[in-house]
Amino acid sequence: MKNVLVINYSQTGQLSDVSAQVVVPLRAAGHSVHVETLVPETPFPWPWPIVDFVDAFPECVQLDAPPLNPLSISADRQFDLVILTYQVWYLAPALPMTAFLKSPEGKRLIHGKPVITLVACRNMWLSAQETMKQLIAEAGGLLRDHLVFTDQGHPLATFITTPRWVLTGKRNRFFGLPPAGVAPEEIRGASRFGRALADALNCDAEKSAAPMLTGLRAATVNPRLALSERAAHRAFKVWSKLIRFFGKRGQWRRRPMLLVFALYLITLVLTVVPLSLLLQWVFSPLLKPRLERLKAELELPSGSQEFNLEKYAQ
Ligand SMILES: Cc1cc2nc3c(=O)[nH]c(=O)nc-3n(C[C@H](O)[C@H](O)[C@H](O)COP(=O)(O)O)c2cc1C
Numbered sequence: 001m002k003n004v005l006v007i008n009y010s011q012t013g014q015l016s017d018v019s020a021q022v023v024v025p026l027r028a029a030g031h032s033v034h035v036e037t038l039v040p041e042t043p044f045p046w047p048w049p050i051v052d053f054v055d056a057f058p059e060c061v062q063l064d065a066p067p068l069n070p071l072s073i074s075a076d077r078q079f080d081l082v083i084l085t086y087q088v089w090y091l092a093p094a095l096p097m098t099a100f101l102k103s104p105e106g107k108r109l110i111h112g113k114p115v116i117t118l119v120a121c122r123n124m125w126l127s128a129q130e131t132m133k134q135l136i137a138e139a140g141g142l143l144r145d146h147l148v149f150t151d152q153g154h155p156l157a158t159f160i161t162t163p164r165w166v167l168t169g170k171r172n173r174f175f176g177l178p179p180a181g182v183a184p185e186e187i188r189g190a191s192r193f194g195r196a197l198a199d200a201l202n203c204d205a206e207k208s209a210a211p212m213l214t215g216l217r218a219a220t221v222n223p224r225l226a227l228s229e230r231a232a233h234r235a236f237k238v239w240s241k242l243i244r245f246f247g248k249r250g251q252w253r254r255r256p257m258l259l260v261f262a263l264y265l266i267t268l269v270l271t272v273v274p275l276s277l278l279l280q281w282v283f284s285p286l287l288k289p290r291l292e293r294l295k296a297e298l299e300l301p302s303g304s305q306e307f308n309l310e311k312y313a314q
Pocket of ligand 1: 009010011012013014015016053056087088089090091092120121123124125162166282309
């Protein structure tokens with residue numbers, strides 16, 4: 001029997017539903033799983049009032065997270081494996097996960113431990129995962145696998161459906177666009193990772209350096225989105241520093257800059273993103289080898305291959 005720690009935080013329960021699907025088969029196989037839900041000292045709102053939503057941007061990008069309430073477990077408790085589940089906020093890990101990974105308790109819990117990351121977000125998780133890798137390494141954790149769940153619907157449709165969900169709480173079908181969030185069958189399908197992980201833990205695979213969850217379509221990257229995301233992340237770093245220069249989170253004096261940023265963001269989504277997708281499509285024969293290399297690299301360590309899907313399907 002192995003001891004597994006799952007770190008969780010979810011505003012709508014979507015991410016908790018995904019992690020629950022992974023946990024059930026682990027417990028059924030006799031492993032002990034502690035799910036620790038992060039609780040920010042001051043809760044984040046849901047749905048998000050527009051001003052609070054934009055005002056959270058600089059601190060998300062600069063990894064300046066407000067504190068959490070104390071954890072329910074001792075930071076010295078020993079686990080065989082840690083699963084970090086998180087959402088993406090502004091191309092960075094959501095603030096509660098950033099707070100956990102930067103806290104002395106979080107660092108102690110993952111120091112020297114194999115770690116699996118699990119993300120559920122709209123579809124832009126690459127920069128956030130780079131940050132997760134860095135924070136995990138700084139804490140002395142050993143990243144072994146990465147599992148990705150993204151919103152249903154075309155990436156362009158989710159530019160409308162996900163913000164609508166976050167700002168109004170409504171996630172239903174809308175003007176022919178699919179519902180917001182991860183599709184229910186994708187969420188149910190997360191149990192395949194729990195079954196495969198239970199097998200891996202049974203034969204001490206967490207002690208080796210290799211990924212444990214390959215062949216299960218763990219992470220699929222659209223390399224075209226990756227290029228737009230990289231450009232946006234670079235711009236976000238500059239904007240977030242600039243806005244913080246005008247004031248702290250919640251202060252009125254930075255609101256005019258936030259408004260300028262919001263207008264920039266809308267313009268970016270309406271012009272640069274579709275234009276960059278169009279240009280990449282036009283030049284796709286030329287870009288193909290580069291995009292294929294990028295895809296393979298970004299899908300590591302668990303990958304998008306499917307050779308184990310049948311074995312671990314329900
Ligand atoms: C402030 C904020 C910023 C977000 N930024 C992104 C983003 O940059 N990329 C992305 O793919 N999803 C983004 N999302 C969507 C979330 O990753 C997530 O899918 C959604 O908040 C639901 O998660 P939950 O109910 O499990 O908390 C954002 C959500 C919020 C609240």
